[in-house]
Amino acid sequence: MSEPFAFHPMDPAMRRNPWPLYARGRRELPVFAHEGLPIPIYSVFRYVDVQAILKDDVTWSNDFTPLPFVVPEETDEGGSVTPPSMLGLDGDEHARLRGLVNKAFTPRIVSRLEPGMREIAARLVADAAAAREVDLVQALTYPLPVTVIAEIIGVPAQDRARFKAWSDQAVSLLGAGFFGGVDPERLRRQRALLVEMRGYFVPLAEERAREPREDLLTGLVQAEHEGSRLSHDEMLSMLVLLLVAGNETTTTLIGNTVLELCRHPDQLARLRADRSLVGTAIEEVLRFSSPVQFDPRRATREVELHGQRIRENEVVLCWLGSANRDESVFERADEFDVGRERTAHLAFGFGPHYCLGANLARLEAIVALEALLDGTRHFERKGEEPLPLHASPVFNGVTSLPMRLEPV
Numbered sequence: 174m175s176e177p178f179a180f181h182p183m184d185p186a187m188r189r190n191p192w193p194l195y196a197r198g199r200r201e202l203p204v205f206a207h208e209g210l211p212i213p214i215y216s217v218f219r220y221v222d223v224q225a226i227l228k229d230d231v232t233w234s235n236d237f238t239p240l241p242f243v244v245p246e247e248t249d250e251g252g253s254v255t256p257p258s259m260l261g262l263d264g265d266e267h268a269r270l271r272g273l274v275n276k277a278f279t280p281r282i283v284s285r286l287e288p289g290m291r292e293i294a295a296r297l298v299a300d301a302a303a304a305r306e307v308d309l310v311q312a313l314t315y316p317l318p319v320t321v322i323a324e325i326i327g328v329p330a331q332d333r334a335r336f337k338a339w340s341d342q343a344v345s346l347l348g349a350g351f352f353g354g355v356d357p358e359r360l361r362r363q364r365a366l367l368v369e370m371r372g373y374f375v376p377l378a379e380e381r382a383r384e385p386r387e388d389l390l391t392g393l394v395q396a397e398h399e400g401s402r403l404s405h406d407e408m409l410s411m412l413v414l415l416l417v418a419g420n421e422t423t424t425t426l427i428g429n430t431v432l433e434l435c436r437h438p439d440q441l442a443r444l445r446a447d448r449s450l451v452g453t454a455i456e457e458v459l460r461f462s463s464p465v466q467f468d469p470r471r472a473t474r475e476v477e478l479h480g481q482r483i484r485e486n487e488v489v490l491c492w493l494g495s496a497n498r499d500e501s502v503f504e505r506a507d508e509f510d511v512g513r514e515r516t517a518h519l520a521f522g523f524g525p526h527y528c529l530g531a532n533l534a535r536l537e538a539i540v541a542l543e544a545l546l547d548g549t550r551h552f553e554r555k556g557e558e559p560l561p562l563h564a565s566p567v568f569n570g571v572t573s574l575p576m577r578l579e580p581v
């Protein structure tokens with residue numbers, strides 16, 4: 174009898190090296206039924222299946238509110254404490270909300286932020302290199318994304334320690350509910366946090382209504398005031414989503430870039446010798462060490478996939494991290510190659526919910542990597558012990574990255 178398929182997404186040992194299990198999943202168990210979880214959950218490993226599911230938002234919903242463990246808490250007025258953001262909506266409702274903000278993230282608009290971004294990154298790297306030994310998460314990979322998104326939204330960058338605490342807590346439980354790992358007290362704290370985050374934006378939104386500025390917050394306040402386009406509650410959910418969605422993810426991407434380059438010194442040397450590879454290097458990190466490992470969906474009807482029956486309101490986990498190592502799509506899929514040409518990876522998802530901040534995240538990572546290459550003669554990990562993993566099983570990232578840097 175073949176070995177049991179020990180695929181436990183909350184297990185730290187598996188999270189540190191999921192690749193062999195993904196490969197076996199793709200080969201033998203393309204739809205794996207988990208056992209002993211609060212609701213029936215299936216993991217999907219192949220690129221074609223992941224892509225097809227993410228594309229079809231009629232069969233596969235991103236709204237998890239019908240599930241038993243996502244009972245929305247009611248406010249005193251009977252409304253929901255946490256009305257859904259665009260991420261938790263499907264179809265026209267999703268398109269309406271996304272349409273209100275996607276203009277702020279086009280390549281043209283994003284490229285206008287580049288000079289400011291380069292200045293911040295150069296300063297952060299210069300300070301880090303002068304210190305010689307730093308935790309790179311504190312020194313670079315976190316401050317850059319949070320400062321940039323604060324500027325886009327129009328919230329004071331000085332509040333970034335608060336945003337960090339919020340983002341950390343907001344995403345710490347992400348995905349854990351599927352595996353039964355969330356106790357009611359933590360859920361209660363999570364909801365209190367959302368209320369606090371929304372409360373933070375209320376006076377700022379009122380200020381923009383009185384004194385408009387050139388920022389996203391003003392745009393949203395104006396959309397709200399135009400009546401039916403955006404309700405006050407939706408605006409607050411949108412702001413919370415934008416503030417947290419890009420922080421942990423981009424921090425992880427920049428951190429994973431540094432980690433992979435430390436693990437593959439030959440690839441780092443190639444990059445130092447040929448800077449035209451920086452863009453493809455970031456795409457390769459997105460593919461090879463995807464920051465977001467899985468993307469869940471809820472079945473809206475009964476479906477059969479590779480002989481497995483999935484009933485209405487059961488959940489599939491689309492393993493982006495596995496799809497991105499699928500050998501039927503990528504040659505030498507387990508090889509890290511900063512010059513790889515074909516990288517149609519799914520690290521930013523696919524279909525209607527494709528990451529709104531993908532252009533921004535790419536640019537931030539490119540800018541961070543270039544600043545690091547420009548500002549250091551050499552960088553390496555300090556110590557070899559395993560680094561602390563992010564609490565959420567969704568993320569493939571570390572929360573601390575002690576490094577030694579040699580300034581130019």
Ligand code: HEM
Nearest residue numbers: 259260418419422423426464520521522526528529530534
């Ligand atoms: C490396 C960095 C990033 C990664 C890997 C990433 C990944 C993803 C993924 C996989 C999705 C799809 C979720 C789904 O299908 O349910 C998504 C959606 C989203 N991302 Fe990102 N993201 C990153 C950076 C950012 C940034 C910088 C922002 C800035 C605002 C952002 C904002 C969003 C938003 C608003 C959505 C929801 C889009 C929708 O529902 O239509 N992300 N992201």
